[in-house]
Amino acid sequence: MTLYFLCFILFSIGLYGVLRKRNIVKIIMGIAIMSYSVNLFFVLLGYKFRGRAPIDAHDQGIVNMVDPIPQALVMTSIVIGLAVMALLIAISIRLYEKYGTLDITKIRRLKG
Amino acid sequence: MELHILLLFMIFAAITAMEVKDLFSSVISLGAVGFALCLAFLMLKAPDLAITQLVVELLCLIILIRATIRKDLPLVVEGRWVFNTFTTVIFLCVFLSFSWLALRELPSFGNPLMEVVRKYIEEGVNKTGAVNLVSATVLDFRAYDTLGEVAVLFTAIIGIMAVLRKPGKKNHGDAA
Amino acid sequence: MTGNYSREDMSLVVKTASRLTAGIILIFGLHIILHGHLAPGGGFAGGVIIALAFVNLLIAFGKETRLSRISENVASKLETVGAVMFLAVALLGFFGGTFFMNVMTKGEAFNLFSAGTIPLSNISIGLKVGVGLFAIFLALVILERSRK
Numbered sequence: 001m002t003l004y005f006l007c008f009i010l011f012s013i014g015l016y017g018v019l020r021k022r023n024i025v026k027i028i029m030g031i032a033i034m035s036y037s038v039n040l041f042f043v044l045l046g047y048k049f050r051g052r053a054p055i056d057a058h059d060q061g062i063v064n065m066v067d068p069i070p071q072a073l074v075m076t077s078i079v080i081g082l083a084v085m086a087l088l089i090a091i092s093i094r095l096y097e098k099y100g101t102l103d104i105t106k107i108r109r110l111k112g
Numbered sequence: 113m114e115l116h117i118l119l120l121f122m123i124f125a126a127i128t129a130m131e132v133k134d135l136f137s138s139v140i141s142l143g144a145v146g147f148a149l150c151l152a153f154l155m156l157k158a159p160d161l162a163i164t165q166l167v168v169e170l171l172c173l174i175i176l177i178r179a180t181i182r183k184d185l186p187l188v189v190e191g192r193w194v195f196n197t198f199t200t201v202i203f204l205c206v207f208l209s210f211s212w213l214a215l216r217e218l219p220s221f222g223n224p225l226m227e228v229v230r231k232y233i234e235e236g237v238n239k240t241g242a243v244n245l246v247s248a249t250v251l252d253f254r255a256y257d258t259l260g261e262v263a264v265l266f267t268a269i270i271g272i273m274a275v276l277r278k279p280g281k282k283n284h285g286d287a288a
Numbered sequence: 289m290t291g292n293y294s295r296e297d298m299s300l301v302v303k304t305a306s307r308l309t310a311g312i313i314l315i316f317g318l319h320i321i322l323h324g325h326l327a328p329g330g331g332f333a334g335g336v337i338i339a340l341a342f343v344n345l346l347i348a349f350g351k352e353t354r355l356s357r358i359s360e361n362v363a364s365k366l367e368t369v370g371a372v373m374f375l376a377v378a379l380l381g382f383f384g385g386t387f388f389m390n391v392m393t394k395g396e397a398f399n400l401f402s403a404g405t406i407p408l409s410n411i412s413i414g415l416k417v418g419v420g421l422f423a424i425f426l427a428l429v430i431l432e433r434s435r436k
Contacts, residue, residue, distance in 0.1 A: 001215060001216070001220060001221060002116065003115055003116065003119065003221055004115065004215045004218065005211070005215060005220065006119040006120070006123065006213060007119065007245070008118060008208060008211045008215070009123055009167075009188065009208065010119070010122055010123050010126055012207060012208055013123065013126045013130060015207070016201075016204055017129075017130045019203075020197060020200045021130065021231065023135070024139075025135055025139075025176070025179065025180050026130065026135075026138065027266050028176075029130070029138065029139070029142050029176075030130065031127055032142060032146075032172070033126050033129070033130075033142070033145060036145060036149050038123075038144065039149070039161075039165075040119075040149060040152060040153075043152075043153060043156050043158055043161065044156065044221065045218070045219075045224060046224055047156050047221065047224070048222060048223070048224055049156055049222035049223070049228070050154045052157065053157040053158065053159055053328075054157075054233070054244075054246055054277075055159075055243060055244050055245065055246075055327070055328065056237055056243045056244075056245070056397070057199060058398065060146040062285060065233050065245070066156070066157045066158070066224075067120045067224050067226055067229050068229060068232065068233070068245040068246045068248075068249050069228070069229050069232070069249055069254070071158045071160060071161055071246050072246050072249035072254060072257070073254075073257065074158075074161055075160060075161060075164055075246065075250060075330070075332055076190055076250070076257060076258060076260075076261035076332070078161070078164050078165055078168050078332070079164070079168065079261065079265065079335075079336070079417060080264050080268075081168075082168045082171060082172055082260055082266065082336075082421070083264070083265050083268035083269070083420070083421075083424070085172060085175070085176075086175055086268070086272060086421075086424045086428070087174060087268050087271050087272050088426075089176065089179045089428070090271075090272045090275045090276050090428065091275055091426070092179065093179060093276070094276070096276055096366070102125065103278065108167065108434050120329070127322055140310045159328035160329065160330060160333070161329055162328075163329055163333040164330075164332050164336070165319070167336040167337050167340060168336055170340060171336060171339065171340060171343065171421060171425075174343060174347070174425075175424075175425065175428065178428060178429065202336055204323075205338050211323075222391040237397055239390075239399060240390055240394070240403055240404065240406065241324050241325075241394030241395055241402045241403035241404055241406070242323065242325035242326075242402070242403035242406050243325060243397055243398055243403075244326060244327065244328065244330070245328075246328075246330070246332050247324050247403075247406060247410070248325070248403075248406065250330065251331075251405075251406045251409045251413075252388070252390050252405075252406060255378065255388040255409070256388065258409075258413070259374070259375075259378065262371055262413070262416060265365070265416065265417065265420055266371055266420075268424075269364070269420045269423060269424060271368065272424050272427055272428075273364065273423075273427060275368045275382065276427045276428070
């Protein structure tokens with residue numbers, strides 16, 4: 001319970017960065033922190049006390065493993081997070097070339 | 113208990129990454145968050161995720177450093193700074209209080225439900241032949257998820273190629 | 289190695305160290321991919337490690353290497369090959385009845401050649417992730433260099 005709440009605090013720090021910061025690189029880092037906390041929350045949900053890693057061994061029976069499904073979901077999510085972050089950085093490089101700044105309040109033409 | 117300390121470290125590093133002025137130091141703090149996450153995965157008995165997070169964090173740091181080098185931007189404080197920060201913090205407090213209400217309904221930490229996965233664990237080795245149950249889940253039981261991941265990665269790479277294409281072609285063919 | 293290095297190049301120490309370690313990193317990535325069904329790892333982690341081996345070389349040796357002459361075109365094509373391989377492995381399941389069915393023989397557990405189609409899927413995903421991430425990095429670096 002406390003761990004879940006700490007995980008949500010981490011998420012809210014990322015959200016604060018996305019909402020409040022004006023530098024695009026800081027916003028991208030906020031998105032990365034949010035994705036970290038969501039990944040950690042998934043794995044926390046699947047943890048079992050005194051559980052083993054979900055890999056069979058020669059000498060041990062199949063007893064008391066942690067939940068492998070959240071780990072499988074998060075495994076794809078990590079790589080997708082990297083690709084999405086690279087896409088965001090590519091867009092930010094383009095914006096820097098076009099406007100000469102990374103400040104989102106100076107990028108006028110994006111204002112709708 | 114170790115997980116609490118690790119999470120507090122991650123929160124501290126995240127605040128540092130958000131609030132420090134220098135962009136390079138900020139990127140390094142983000143790296144601290146990522147490597148602490150790798151350690152947390154290792155403590156939560158997820159070695160596959162620990163390996164993946166470690167190498168992904170390295171590549172992520174390299175890409176971020178290449179993007180932010182020589183592009184430092186002085187952070188100006190102007191306008192309605194107090195009002196904006198106050199509104200954001202109020203919103204985050206409301207969000208956290210509602211999340212506190214919602215989190216009480218979840219199963220407590222360390223006692224997951226594991227209704228579906230019991231079958232996977234018992235019959236996984238006989239059905240798929242793979243000893244690593246995470247691999248069996250990713251590539252056999254839930255392979256549609258991996259197919260979607262492949263599609264998303266493909267789309268992201270196509271997007272990057274489209275965004276970063278060579279300049280100058282736009283002026284020739286743009287008749288309209 | 290040519291003796292005249294420009295301002296963008298790294299020092300000799302970095303070049304030698306990365307030349308010596310790149311092959312080891314590549315072999316480690318292949319090991320992670322091939323043992324994905326027996327040990328922690330798998331296609332995703334191994335693919336990123338393979339991408340890191342090439343990124344290491346690209347950072348150390350700069351633009352003049354033969355590596356950057358592998359254009360993004362080749363990288364994109366190889367990535368498409370990985371995706372098509374994964375789909376082909378998935379379509380193999382129709383021999384057994386359904387999409388993604390594990391039709392090949394399971395073999396004996398704890399052996400390298402076991403688990404049916406899972407190693408094939410691991411190899412294709414490793415190819416796709418590694419080449420795709422390397423293509424992303426190549427695009428970013430080439431863009432950065434060509435601006436100046």
